[in-house]
Amino acid sequence: MARIAVLLVDDEEDFRFIFSRQIKRIFPDSEFDFFEAGDGEEALQLLRTGIKPSIIILDYTMPIMSGTELLRTIDRDHDDLLHVPRIVLSGYIGEDAIREVKSLRCDYMEKSMNTKVFYQQLGRYLAEKLGLSCESTTP
Numbered sequence: 001m002a003r004i005a006v007l008l009v010d011d012e013e014d015f016r017f018i019f020s021r022q023i024k025r026i027f028p029d030s031e032f033d034f035f036e037a038g039d040g041e042e043a044l045q046l047l048r049t050g051i052k053p054s055i056i057i058l059d060y061t062m063p064i065m066s067g068t069e070l071l072r073t074i075d076r077d078h079d080d081l082l083h084v085p086r087i088v089l090s091g092y093i094g095e096d097a098i099r100e101v102k103s104l105r106c107d108y109m110e111k112s113m114n115t116k117v118f119y120q121q122l123g124r125y126l127a128e129k130l131g132l133s134c135e136s137t138t139p
Helices: 013-025 039-049 067-077 095-103 113-130
Strands: 004-011 033-038 055-058 086-090 105-112
Touching: 004 013, 004 039, 013 033, 013 113, 033 039, 039 067, 055 067, 055 113, 067 086, 067 095, 086 113, 095 105, 105 113
Parallel strands: 004 033, 004 055, 055 086, 086 105
Antiparallel strands: none
8 A cells, every 4th residue: 555645734733633533534544744834934844855745735824834825936936846736724714715725726624613523524635636545534
């Protein structure tokens, strides 16, 4: 079974910790490698080491470099990653910001206050994008 490399970029360390635990719980039959970054600059450093993510998951609002700035830089400097699915997970960001995200070939999902619903939606999204079967979409 191929390992799934997830580049997870979010300035909230607690979110990154919980996220990786929940994804492993939703997809118990899949093998994940999580490459975590607290901001866009850290993510670019990880990419420079040669990691090849299967999916890029990032926050919209981060210090140093926003999610959209990171996406533009990845597009400019890493054309080998143009086919990699990517999704912005964020609190409500407004219609203009969502349009900007989508113009960068990136999906958007609002981080719901209802954690159960959020991870159910995210599990379905990852199953579709990565061809995974999830044992359960309930965290």
